Amino acid sequence: MADSPTQTGMDPEIFSQFIDQLQRYVRExxxxAEDVVIANDRIPDDLVDEMREMGLFGLTMPEEYGGSGxxxxxxxxxxxxxxYALPAYRSITSINLGMVCSALKNSGTEEQKSEWLPRLAAGEIACFGLTEPGSGSDSAAMATTAKRDGNGYVLNGSKRYITNAPHAKLGLIMARTNDEALPRNAHVSAFLVPMDSDGVSVGKPDRKMGQSGSHIADIYLDDVKIPGxxxxxxxxxxxxxxxxxSLDNGRLSVAAASCGYARRILDTAVKYATQRKAFGEPISQFQLIQAMLADSQAEIYAAECMxxxxxxxxxxxxxIIECASAKMFASEMCNRVADRCxxxxxxxxxxxxxxxxxFYRDSRIYTIYEGTTQILQLVIAKNMLREFAAGAAA
Structure with missing residues (x-):
């Protein structure tokens, strides 16, 4: 398949200045604020407002809709x-950027883009409703339905493990519009659902192993009427x-999160190794400690290149193959670096x-969401085989 033209993006010099500013903001x-976020299991409102002012909710939105482009x-x-900072900071922005914005840009009508992209760029929070209690990667088992009702639809069902559901103003909800499991998953449609719609309710945030300050919860849809x-x-x-x-962008986001957090974890391990003494010298002088640090550095470098x-x-x-491979490798890498730390x-x-x-608890989720390592192995292999078959038939 021929490549499409590269997106222009932000002016490189302006982008470089933005990254310098962001690095200072992360550290200063x-x-x-991480201890406060962990203690209260929420990001303070003033920090969220600052992140909005920096444009962190609209990075990928086109400039004509108020984003950074x-x-x-x-x-x-x-x-x-x-x-590099606590995962919750990425989590509060990432669904807007990597999932919902991508879906709107790629598939939305002009009316839908005009209504929602400026609001998302300004910092209204969105969520992505695919996973259900009995359905994740297996769309044939999806139970949420969208039945025709005049010019609109009525949604019924539930979604599970939905990041940012307790805070979201908009949900991009997947539902069945056909009772049969059709080829290429054509029985599933996507709907833009305001979360304050009648019949939409959100469960209590789930308690998690890690990722304090980031919230997931169930979404319940009970005769939710939405327009066509x-x-x-x-x-x-x-x-x-x-x-x-949208998952391609989501997987790149998790891969980036894995690389950024792994760098923080390794920096912490190096600092501790140079300060902690045993047998009269810093443990950083012991070769087996050095081996763990070196392995971590090499793996982070490899993941960053991918x-x-x-x-x-x-x-x-x-x-598809590259995004899945990067996410799979980077997330597993981050787990290994955290274990060594x-x-x-x-x-x-x-x-x-x-x-x-x-760090150990926070990192564990990276090999699970946006496609488990095992699902990504299937994605990579199936696409490899599909490309081989296409080449053999040519």
């Missing part, structure tokens, strides 16, 4: 820099394709007093 504002590599680099223009793109049967296209390559290719067109800390790494324990 976001990291010092970043291309994919710029967006991914911004997420990587932001993710809430159907994304105005066409039934394209919802799952839209979701999968991330840059995948984001560049995604900017030119479809990059605990090991470098020794007994202290098991105590909540030290950051290593929190």
């Amino acid at each position: 504002r976001l990291i010092p 970043m291309n994919v590599p710029q967006y991914v680099e911004t997420i990587r820099v932001l993710s 223009n809430a159907l994304l793109g105005g066409e039934e049967g394209r919802g799952f394709a839209t979701a999968m296209q 991330l840059r390559d995948a984001s560049t290719k995604a900017d030119r067109g479809k990059a 605990v090991q470098v800390h020794g007994g202290a790494g098991y105590l909540a007093e030290y950051e290593a324990e929190r």
Whole structure:
């Protein structure tokens, strides 16, 4: 498949200045506030407002809709820099940027873009409703339905593990518009659902292993009536394709988060190793400690290179294999780096007093959401085989 033209994106000099500003903001504002976020399990309102003022909710929105108009590599680099701090800071913005905005830009009507993109760019929070109690990657098992009702639809069902559901103003909800499991998932459609609609309710935020300050919850849809223009793109049967296209950006975001957080974790391990003494010298002088640090550095570098390559290719067109590979490798890498950080800390790494324990818990989700490692292995292999078959038939 021929590549499409690379998106122009933000002016490189302006982008470089923005990244310098963001790095300072991460270290001077976001990291010092982490203890407060963890203690209260929420980001303070003043910080969220500051993030809105910096444009962090509109990075990928076109400029005509109030966004920054970043291309994919710029967006991914911004997420990587932001993710040096607590994961909650990325989480509050990422669904807007990598999932819902992508779906609107790729599949929305002009009316839908004009209504929602400026609001999302200004900082209204969105959520992405695909997963259900009995359905995640298996769309054939999706139980949420959207039945025709005059010129509109009535939605019934529930969604599970939905990031930002407790705060969202808009939900991009996947639902069945056909009772049969049709080929290429054509039984699934996507709907733009205001979260204050009658019949929409959100469950209590789930308690989690890590990622304090980031909230997930169930969404319940009980005879939710929505107009016909809430159907994304105005066409039934394209919802799952839209979701999968959006997941490429979502997977790059998780890969970037894994790289950014792994760098923070390794910096912490290096600092501890140079300060902690055993047998009269810093443990950083012990070769087996050095081996763990070196392995971590090499893996982070490899993941960063994959991330840059995948984001560049995604900017030119479809990059399913590259995005899935980058997310799979980077997320597994981050888990390994977090594990080594605990090991470098020794007994202290098991105590909540030290950051290593929190890093270990926070990182574990990266190999699960936006496609588990095992699902991504299937995605990569199936697309490899599909490309081989197409080449053999040519």
